[in-house]
Amino acid sequence: MSVLSVEDLSVSYRIPGGRLRAVRDVSLSVGRGEVLGIMGESGCGKSTLAAAMIGLLPAGASVDGGVIRLNGADMLRLPVDEQRRLRGQSVAMVFQDPMTAFNPVLTIGRQLADFIGAHDAARHNRADIAAMLEKVGIPDPARCLGRYPHELSGGMRQRVAIAAALLMQPDVLIADEPTTALDVTMEAQIIHLLRDLRTSFDGAIVIVTHHLGVIAELCDRVAVMYAGEVVEEAAVDALFHDPRHPYTRALLSCDPAVVQPGIGHLPTIGGRIPDLSALPPGCAFAARCAMTDATCASPVPRHRAAGRSVLCHRSKA
């Protein structure tokens, strides 16, 4: 059974003169022990989707329709207090910039105790916190508890953020660009840590990133987002070795990490993401797609096959 799922979820932002449709009819689910990757370029709605999943949408954003289920509970139909309580118990988030996630004037130990205290005061003590820091690879955890966030490196802060998330014993861990601010060596270590955690922590992990390498190294299943929609969803191996949607194919082929050096110009996608407040009819990718024909201006069908879905007129699942 899925721990967290969204069904036909739509989210929009209020902007002068209209609405910007950031997430459109997205359906996704993630189960225990599974790592779901959400990938796509900036502005495609991946962070808005993650924020909606944990009820952290900014002011001006609203859920226009759809269902969010957490451990079976229909979250959007519950009173706000109840939503908060359920989320607090079962969802934890790791952000891109681990510096801004902490209060600069409190020690790490004090903050971790506070995080836990907000939800379950009696369950943990200092020793548990130190044990968790050790588990995420902090050398000398007892000393770390007495330190302030600025005294730690970016990689260490991200480890502490992951420890803080895990101390809540969540059912779902959502990480938004968890390695983007880090060096490649620390990125490899955080990927390694998250992969280890997947086996030891019996929950679901959702990774939001634009970094294809992180997706390939870490995820079981991947949803590719474009202009607010999931255009393709597949198992990670199928997605990287047999991509079906033209956008997925274009994205994979222009990653400088994939392209062999010495070929001269790198392939690019060309054009830009359409204006989300004035979307074209039919396929949102049509203007940038090499396969576009007259049918692409009509509503796009979603093709489904075993473990896969593709939103396209011209490609099949």
Add this chain to the structure above:
Amino acid sequence: MTGVLELRNLSVALPLGGFFSRARLPILLDVDLSVARGESVALVGESGSGKTTLARAVMGLQHVTGGTVAFDGQVVEGAAGLARLRRDAAMMFQDATASLSPRLTVGYLVTEPFRIHGQPLPDPEGTARDLLAKVGLPPAIARRYPHELSGGQARRVGVARALALRPRLVIADEPTAGLDVSVQAEVLNLMSDLRAEMGLAYLIITHNLALVRHVADRVVVLYLGRIVEEGPTAQVFAAPAHPYTASLIAAEPRPDPRQRRTDLAIRGEVPSILRRPSGCEFHTRCPVARDICRHTAPALAPLGAGRQARCHFADQQQNQQGVKHAVEHR
């Protein structure tokens, strides 16, 4: 042959301790580096390796405590030397949006270098239009303000501004950081076009190894402010001579789920420059360190074919295999 940029024994140290203390903390140590005309050199290393300090020292934004910077065969000295350097060498900053003044239009921003250096600017609008066209931006963008630009557009404006005075050298600090892959590819293509067209030389500071492979002729690897390896890009990537280089290459995530790494080539992080390790400074993280590495510092030694490395065992050509072996058997 003299290069467009020649650094000799360049050292930077920051004052340490109280106002009257004469203690200094070395950040860069005796860096020798040259960039030939039209050449593209990448400087790689983790945060804290001294990459950005080096770029700042070249541009005169950081006080140099030893060694020299020569531009076009002339040692940069005094205010006049620095002004000449800043006119003929341009900097592309890492945070493109933040490097543009929010209250000036794009058209003013790209022609600002002329005003700063007192160069004639008879037709500001035409010049702005030409510069924007060169980086693939439409003329209408000249009337916009920086906050109205996307990340890729801001990066292009940064490039246009850097190109304004037809420099011979562009120092680019993480030119692709924070950009989506398709936009990264666009910026890299633009950089190689401009190089072919204007004969630009690049000094690129990055930790994106994919970028290095695509645009750099030569790569220089820094660790704790020292060059640990240097050589032609293709050869260094094919067979790194220093275990640090091998570890960096091995740490890069592969965009292929069938090539997942089973273990880590490198652990921990760069040691604090306040407590530099003894012997070879990389020995604390090196997967193939031996006894000699803990007490004897290796020198940067030539390996032939334009390559050099600072490792006791570099000439044995075994480091790549050694790191691979250490990773597989951990």
